[in-house]
Amino acid sequence: MLLTGPAVTADDATSTALLNCLIREVCAPEQQVWPDGGHLVARLPRAGVVLRTGLSRPPVGPTYRLVPPYEERRGDEWIAASWDRLANLVAGELELATGRPNPEFLAQVDNSHTALTAIIAARGEPPDDRYIASEQALIAGHRFHPSPKSRQGSPGDWLRYAPETGARFRPRWLAVPEDLIAEEGAPEAFTALSSYGPPAPPGRKSLPVHPWQYSLLADEPVLRRALAQGLVLDLGPSDVEAIPTSSVRTAYLPDADVFCKFSLDVRITNCVRKNAWYELAGAITLNALLQPIFEKLDATFLAEPAYRSIALPDRRLYEGLGVILRQGVTPLPGTPLLAGALADPYSTFLAGLPALSTPESAQAWWDAYVGQVAPPVLSAYLDYGIVLEPHLQNVLVCVDATGMPVHAAFRDLEGTKLTAGRWDLAHVPPRVAESLTYAPDRGWNRVVYCLLVNHLTEIAAAVADLHPPLEQALWQIARGHFTAHDHHPQVRALLAGVPLPAKANLRTRWSRMADRGAAYVPAPNPLAAPRPL
Template sequence: MHRPPDAEAAAASMAAELAAVRPDLLPRFTAELPGARAAVLTRLWRGLVHDPMPWVERREPGREGLTLRLADGRALHGPASDPYATDAYVTGVLLDGVAYDDPALLARALAVPHAAALAAEVDHSAASLALSRANRLVCDGDVPVSDWEWERRVVDGHPYHPNCRSRPGFTVADQLAYAPEHGPVVELRLVPVPAEQCLVSGHWPAPLRDGGRTLIPVHPWQAAHVLKQQGGPGPAARPLMSLRTLALPDGPHVKTALSARLTSSVRDISVGSITASAALSAFGEGLAARSEGLLHVTRTLGAVTADSPDLAAMLRESPAVYAGPGERVVPVAALGLTGLPRDPAWLAELARLALTVGLRLLERGVALEAHGQNLLVVLSPTGAPLRLVYRDLADIRVSPARAARGGLPLPEGMPQRILTDDVTALRRKLFGSLVAGALAATAGSGRALGTALAAVVRDLPRTSDLAALTAEPVPTKALTLMRLSPGAPGDRWTALPNPLADTPF
């Protein structure tokens, strides 16, 4: 494999830090690096194969894999790509006959616009993934009790993004102290702001008020690196998958501003999100009331900002409040850890529940961003999927025209950016997150996903949206292309082969 002297920049840097802060992890970190690189390389290869890269002229399937013909005359060869697969099946690719097993080296060798920046990101992603795997929790068959315990077990991050564990700006010590998979307790800070300088939506609780001041919970990384003030001591909390959202000891979750780039985005909280939070929360309650008992939407209890996306917080219900006796509420991203998806009948029942809810809401004008982090499943004591729980309405899309036809009232204060009657945008939002995201990652392969979908789509109401889902390519975000297009605003999209194409139904 081609490996120049500076090939392991991120790994070497993390190893040096580990030697100082956690030398006991160093041998395991080193042992995990090859597998972590293969996992990130698999995600990168998926993007190169399926995203509409302007410098890929054609893709040539063959008996021994797939060849990408580049505009500069070079050839990139690798295995046939299942865009829905979650195992790390790509251990090396050939670029003009030179073998690469490191995603950062491959990205750099491609030498396309912005490839150097992508190389640095995937280099950090692979090294961080090795760190996460080195310190992974040994479960020994125990079943999590608290919601944060489920979320800390999702070690590998985004199932399809090459930046699945990219956390630039975070040192090794930061990752160990704040990342959920490492199991830390995070001591939040409370920054006091004069009440008249704050915008509050909903109810802000008395324990977070101090006379004429409002106490805003702040992530300690944000306090130290962005706000440059420590504030006062706050509650100890457990980080969830999003890292900036944490479970408080008394139950609610607190979403904090965290101005660090995680995967692809900088995670602040806009003033507009605070303003709209009460209206969106009420809208979510209305959606749940119309779901015939199949959907819960977590409520936003209160939100506050000091007129800054860097100093804001939201308090939300824990999804666990929607579990009955003996039931469990599990994020879809963690379902693979239960062993349940290995049963095709169980997977089909999950698909039935998710598509029933998602398509019903879409027909009424609401497209959920139902990826594995936002979407949770209420499981019976025997593991049967009973109901869904959805959290974080900030990125849904709502069609005023469809809502009006379906008798769904839209409250005042709905953000304009989520309103659209564009059917393509609506279907992209739901199908890209639910089918190409949550269900695909749970199934783990295109074949398993197709089998699960085929078992249920014939029983669903025959709407135009269902017709599109069964007959057209499946939309999904072009995650790798987006990282190679830093000047292009908004999301970029691609279309994946329909998993039902080879599955009779």
């Protein structure tokens, strides 16, 4: 049985996330943060407030290890600052800085805190299966997001489907006339999956549906009429279990070894998690383009071979009942583990790997880890114009019996884009093509942010939690995997130490901007070479 990690409270996790965002996006760029012994002090220059938090060790690069207490300066004293006090201070500083209020912000932080409280109370022992346990390990969520566990609805609506609680559920199945089925890709993928559901009558095809989504769509007039007339049949649940993964709406069906990326008309963290019509079509387009390139890269991108939906005269139903299939993990070598679980300070995944038991073996582990993760991402962008999104929830790292990384698998075609101007998409509908592309500079920012700021710096910090003196040395090891690409000017700039682009999640939430248009702030670059004398 896997052990649970260090205790986490909703108050401390919320405070840490708020301060991480405030320091990265406001205080550090404006030179309003400094160390003070075992503390980190941050000034909110417009609000005229000074805050202090514990610091477990000095930061190396763009990540921090903040620890309680969280305090506010009042006169000559430091007094405790609660999570909701911090949220109000952050909101006040952002309103003064931008000149715009955001009446939703404090409610989103409060919602995230409420959700985290419910998750902690409902969480039991993790499952014995290490892969599934890693998918369901992210109790506190994104450490640099102001409301990482924000979820639309009350905990009573979604706890039974929450990966963090170890949930499992049975998908619901609809039987749809063949002439009302909308699908693209490889039809045999759904044929194989359908054998695990209730049998559909002749002339119909089965469509799996997330039960939470089904309840959200139950009052749609077009669906109610189709069910009442027997046009669409509700076959109910099957015996096959679905296990929600870290994204909440994507579930793994171990019996079928397939993932179902369901639609959810629910806002989770940033976005309403539905499969828009152009995302359904775009997944099939990208899947066909990426697979041969990943074979050349000797890397794995989990294929998304097909989608299926229902062609009733209602776009909300077409998108809301659309499901994308993703290949399973059985063919992967070793044991796949979600990268996010390895980085999470509240889990014990890294500490439980024998390969990290000594400082020397931890350096070898890190060398292997970066060697599996970074080169395919860099080559995909630099050589082929493919913008991967290798953040901590989009990468599975396969380890051998000792925990040594032997392979990496990337996933999620929704976040994958093509560099504009390098691909001929004339055969693709304009709205689909638009959703598939990034301008070169935005694509590079996304790659560097996801690979370095969101992913590798967090893994390095987690390794340094086990062996604190190592963090600086880890980045000198990582440089070797980037120098292989230093014939590209973008990589030379990274190795020279130009600031990294850190996605501004706090400012994006404050401005209520779509995630695709998120801004970036400069962050310290741990890859920097020593300055020449």
